[in-house]
Amino acid sequence: MKRRIGVLFGGRSAERDVSLMSARSIMAHLDPERYDVYPIAITPQGAWLFGPDAREALARGTLEDLTPALIPPDPTKAGLWLWKDHVLEHLTQLDVVFPVLHGPWGEDGTVQGLLELAGIPYVGAGVTASALAMDKGLFKDVMRAHGLPVVPYRVFTRAQWRRSPEAVLDASEALGPYPLFTKPANLGSSIGITKAKHRAQLRAGLDEAARYDRRLLVEVGIPAREIEVSILGNDDPQASIPGEIVPADEFYTYQAKYFDDRSQLLIPAPLPPHLAQRARELALAAYQAIDARGMARVDFLLHRETGELYISEINTIPGFTPISMYPKLWEASGLSYPALLDRLIELALEDR
Numbered sequence: 001m002k003r004r005i006g007v008l009f010g011g012r013s014a015e016r017d018v019s020l021m022s023a024r025s026i027m028a029h030l031d032p033e034r035y036d037v038y039p040i041a042i043t044p045q046g047a048w049l050f051g052p053d054a055r056e057a058l059a060r061g062t063l064e065d066l067t068p069a070l071i072p073p074d075p076t077k078a079g080l081w082l083w084k085d086h087v088l089e090h091l092t093q094l095d096v097v098f099p100v101l102h103g104p105w106g107e108d109g110t111v112q113g114l115l116e117l118a119g120i121p122y123v124g125a126g127v128t129a130s131a132l133a134m135d136k137g138l139f140k141d142v143m144r145a146h147g148l149p150v151v152p153y154r155v156f157t158r159a160q161w162r163r164s165p166e167a168v169l170d171a172s173e174a175l176g177p178y179p180l181f182t183k184p185a186n187l188g189s190s191i192g193i194t195k196a197k198h199r200a201q202l203r204a205g206l207d208e209a210a211r212y213d214r215r216l217l218v219e220v221g222i223p224a225r226e227i228e229v230s231i232l233g234n235d236d237p238q239a240s241i242p243g244e245i246v247p248a249d250e251f252y253t254y255q256a257k258y259f260d261d262r263s264q265l266l267i268p269a270p271l272p273p274h275l276a277q278r279a280r281e282l283a284l285a286a287y288q289a290i291d292a293r294g295m296a297r298v299d300f301l302l303h304r305e306t307g308e309l310y311i312s313e314i315n316t317i318p319g320f321t322p323i324s325m326y327p328k329l330w331e332a333s334g335l336s337y338p339a340l341l342d343r344l345i346e347l348a349l350e351d352r
């Protein structure tokens with residue numbers, strides 16, 4: 001029998017456009033002989049809508065033909081329901097849900113919590129790992145507790161920033177020399193991130209980050225090459241070969257990530273074997289330190305002068321177009337894009 005796969009995409013986070021790109025490729029590559037795919041569009045307001053062409057409808061903003069849908073948290077009423085003329089209709093059970101949602105309200109444990117309550121297996125990390133990977137500050141706290149290398153950083157709340165800006169600026173500058181990076185703790189795709197070269201830019205960067213989150217991260221900027229490793233698996237995860245990003249911008253900005261075709265992916269990363277090996281080992285250690293599951297992409301900063309590797313972040317729902325680093329690294333390691341999807345669905349179905 002075919003497996004029934006719910007695919008969630010769009011969503012309330014600022015990364016919704018990236019989700020739409022990932023979801024298009026995932027749905028196009030799920031083998032129709034093996035899977036019945038149920039696309040569920042989440043609007044920027046958070047409305048859940050079902051329809052065979054839900055992705056295109058959400059991308060175009062033509063939502064009239066879609067039907068309000070929900071997955072209730074109640075496992076005795078499991079599956080996908082449609083809401084027609086004030087009446088709930090059970091459309092189907094779901095064997096697996098693939099949350100193709102980047103950023104808050106999707107990659108951060110919230111949707112994972114709903115699916116846990118509903119008793120529906122899902123692709124990728126569980127509640128705790130998702131939440132830890134989403135919060136760049138807590139993530140680095142866990143790395144540090146495990147003795148894993150991260151650059152010097154501090155977390156401030158928006159309230160602290162508003163109440164005592166000079167103290168926050170002083171504490172940030174005490175971390176190390178400029179440039180300093182300012183980031184919203186819970187976001188991705190470089191949204192809200194600033195590379196500050198002096199105090200005025202640091203101030204502006206903290207204001208910018210505070211637009212997106214109540215937790216603000218400041219970290220020492222290093223002259224870095226950007227190395228990424230894909231991880232796949234549950235209790236016995238495997239690491240891909242490392243890849244390298246060569247951003248077209250001064251750092252890997254939103255523009256450089258998705259719109260500038262001068263940004264390059266080097267696969268494999270041109271690294272001496274001992275560094276490639278160290279990146280894979282650190283990636284696995286980071287993955288296991290947060291108890292991730294299914295998949296994740298672990299990103300590193302490789303200091304150009306000292307050769308030191310620092311763990312930068314983990315993405316538990318990495319970009320997933322055929323030209324995205326996560327699937328490309330597996331392809332280069334011998335696992336095709338469709339075979340990777342099959343594997344992720346199998347991993348979702350393993351016992352938790």
Ligand SMILES: Nc1ncnc2c1ncn2[C@@H]1O[C@H](COP(=O)(O)OP(=O)(O)O)[C@@H](O)[C@H]1O
Pocket residue numbers: 151181183187188189190191193219220221222223224226247251252253299301312313
């Ligand atoms: N400490 C740092 N030193 C040098 N570059 C950095 C540093 N932190 C971030 N960057 C640059 O900013 C980009 C985005 O930062 P990152 O922490 O990966 O956030 P996101 O989750 O938005 O991808 C990185 O890919 C890198 O180009």
Ligand SMILES: [Mg+2]
Pocket residue numbers: 189190299313
């Ligand atoms: Mg990143």
